[in-house]
Amino acid sequence: MPLVPLAHVAQERASVRAGLGAFNVIHLENAEAFVRAAERVGQPVVLQISQNAATYHGALGPISLGTLEVARRAEVPVVVHLDHAEDLDLVYEAIDLGFTSIMYDGSALNYDDNVRNTADVVRRAHSAGISVEAELGKVGGKDGVHAPGVRTDPTEAAAFVASTGVDALAVAVGTSHAMTTRNAALDLELIGAMRRALDVPLVLHGSSGVSDEGMVAAIRAGMTKINVSTHLNKIFTAQVREYLDENPAVVDSRKYFGRGMNAVQDEVARLLSLYAAP
Ligand code: G3H
Numbered sequence: 001m002p003l004v005p006l007a008h009v010a011q012e013r014a015s016v017r018a019g020l021g022a023f024n025v026i027h028l029e030n031a032e033a034f035v036r037a038a039e040r041v042g043q044p045v046v047l048q049i050s051q052n053a054a055t056y057h058g059a060l061g062p063i064s065l066g067t068l069e070v071a072r073r074a075e076v077p078v079v080v081h082l083d084h085a086e087d088l089d090l091v092y093e094a095i096d097l098g099f100t101s102i103m104y105d106g107s108a109l110n111y112d113d114n115v116r117n118t119a120d121v122v123r124r125a126h127s128a129g130i131s132v133e134a135e136l137g138k139v140g141g142k143d144g145v146h147a148p149g150v151r152t153d154p155t156e157a158a159a160f161v162a163s164t165g166v167d168a169l170a171v172a173v174g175t176s177h178a179m180t181t182r183n184a185a186l187d188l189e190l191i192g193a194m195r196r197a198l199d200v201p202l203v204l205h206g207s208s209g210v211s212d213e214g215m216v217a218a219i220r221a222g223m224t225k226i227n228v229s230t231h232l233n234k235i236f237t238a239q240v241r242e243y244l245d246e247n248p249a250v251v252d253s254r255k256y257f258g259r260g261m262n263a264v265q266d267e268v269a270r271l272l273s274l275y276a277a278p
C-alpha cells in the first residue's frame with residue numbers, strides 16, 4: 001500500500017486545497033530522510049528521481065531500486081516519480097522498474113511534438129497503472145537559464161490536457177529552477193485561472209525560490225504538487241560544511257552525512273506541515 005500512483009493522491013490533496021510535497025532523491029539518504037519526515041507528520045510524499053540524477057549515477061536502476069524499497073517500507077503513501085525525463089527510453093525503463101509516476105518533459109519541444117510524445121507516454125504508462133505528469137510552458141533554470149518571465153496559457157493548457165490525458169500538469173507561473181534565494185514572484189491570478197480551466201492537479205516546479213507564505217498562497221490558489229530540491233541541498237551542504245569545520249579530523253562520512261540529513265529531514269517535515277489543508 002505505501003507505494004501509490006500520483007494521480008489518486010494528488011487529486012485527493014487538490015480536493016482539499018492541500019499541497020503534496022515532492023522532493024528530489026539524489027543520494028539514497030534523501031529517500032530515507034524524506035520518508036521519515038513524511039511519517040513524522042503523517043502525510044503522503046513524492047520521492048522523485050530526475051534524468052539528471054540518473055546521469056550522475058551512470059544508470060537509473062541502482063538509485064531507483066533503493067528508493068522503491070524505501071518507499072515500500074514506508075508507513076505513509078509514497079509516490080516514486082521520474083522527474084524531468086526528456087529521454088523516452090528512460091521513461092520506458094522507469095515503467096519497467098516499477099515507478100508509480102513519470103514526468104515526461106517535452107517543454108523544450110514545439111506544442112505538437114510535446115502533445116504527440118506525451119500522449120504516447122500516457123498510453124504506455126496508463127496501461128501499467130502509472131501516472132503521468134507533463135510540462136507546458138518551460139520553467140527555466142535547469143541549464144542555468146533564469147527565465148521566471150515565461151507563462152503557461154490556461155486555454156492552451158486545457159487543450160493540452162484533453163489531447164494527452166495527463167494526470168498532472170507542470171505550469172510556468174513565475175518560478176525558475178535552482179534559485180538559492182526564496183524571492184520568486186508568483187502569478188497567483190494565473191494559478192487561479194489555470195485551476196478553473198483544468199481538471200488535473202497543477203505542479204509547481206522550482207519551488208526552492210518561493211517563500212513559505214508564497215507556497216501557502218500558491219496552494220490556496222490551486223497548486224498541488226510542490227517540487228523542492230535546491231533549497232534542501234543548500235541546507236544539507238551548509239550543515240556538512242559546518243560539521244567539517246568543527247571536526248576537521250573526521251573521516252567517517254556517516255558523521256557529516258548524518259548531520260546534513262537530520263537537518264533536511266526537519267526541514268521536509270516543516271514544509272509538509274506548511275502544505276497541509278487549511
Ligand atoms: O523538478 C524539480 C523541481 O522543480 C526542483 O526545483 O531545485 O528549484 O527547487 P528547485
Ligand code: ZN
Pocket residue numbers: 084177205206227
Ligand atoms: Zn522541475
